[in-house]
Amino acid sequence: MALRRIGLLRHVLSKTEFAGRVGRATMHGTPQPLADPSDSEFDCKYEAYFNRGDIDGWEIRKGLSDLHGMDLIPDPKVINAALRACRRVNDYALAVRCLESVKLKCGNNLKVIWPYILQEIQPTLDELGVDTPEELGYDKPELHTPSVYESPPPPKLSDEPKPQK
Numbered sequence: 366m367a368l369r370r371i372g373l374l375r376h377v378l379s380k381t382e383f384a385g386r387v388g389r390a391t392m393h394g395t396p397q398p399l400a401d402p403s404d405s406e407f408d409c410k411y412e413a414y415f416n417r418g419d420i421d422g423w424e425i426r427k428g429l430s431d432l433h434g435m436d437l438i439p440d441p442k443v444i445n446a447a448l449r450a451c452r453r454v455n456d457y458a459l460a461v462r463c464l465e466s467v468k469l470k471c472g473n474n475l476k477v478i479w480p481y482i483l484q485e486i487q488p489t490l491d492e493l494g495v496d497t498p499e500e501l502g503y504d505k506p507e508l509h510t511p512s513v514y515e516s517p518p519p520p521k522l523s524d525e526p527k528p529q530k
Contacts, residue, residue: 408440415446422454429463438470438478441485448486452493460495461503468498 402410414420414428429447432439439447444467451460471478483497490497498504 404440408443411439411443412446415443415450417450418453420450420454422456422459425450425454425456425459429459429466433466433470438482439467441482444482444486445489448489448493448495452495457495460493461498461501464495465498465503 411428411432415425417424425447432443432447444463447463448460451457451463467482468475468479471482489495
């Protein structure tokens with residue numbers, strides 16, 4: 366029984382050792398450090414990605430998600446390419462979500478950056494017939510009603526006595 370276990374153990378170890386050797390043998394050279402592309406290279410890369418003719422909705426969402434995850438606000442020419450890609454796949458909602466995402470990325474500088482971006486992409490928005498989130502009313506809460514659990518403010522008391530009848 367003990368010999369059988371030792372044989373099984375040798376068999377398992379030889380398989381894992383072989384797998385480890387195969388994994389090491391297929392590595393290609395040493396890992397290269399990732400170089401940061403320049404801003405223009407980065408913009409060209411994403412612009413070319415969104416300008417592909419065979420792009421589908423999933424790939425557009427993937428590109429927008431990648432852009433949203435980065436610590437940057439996309440250049441207006443990248444936004445224009447993304448909006449055109451959304452229009453090519455006939456996804457109006459995705460185009461509006463793209464604009465909402467860019468607006469959200471503006472953060473504390475919304476009053477400075479968002480008007481500039483709108484100014485730059487407005488011709489594309491007009492060409493494609495895409496409305497901004499503000500034009501659609503997405504910047505205001507819809508159907509907001511006060512909570513039923515909040516009591517109304519107490520009536521104001523005046524210093525003047527009520528007139529007697």
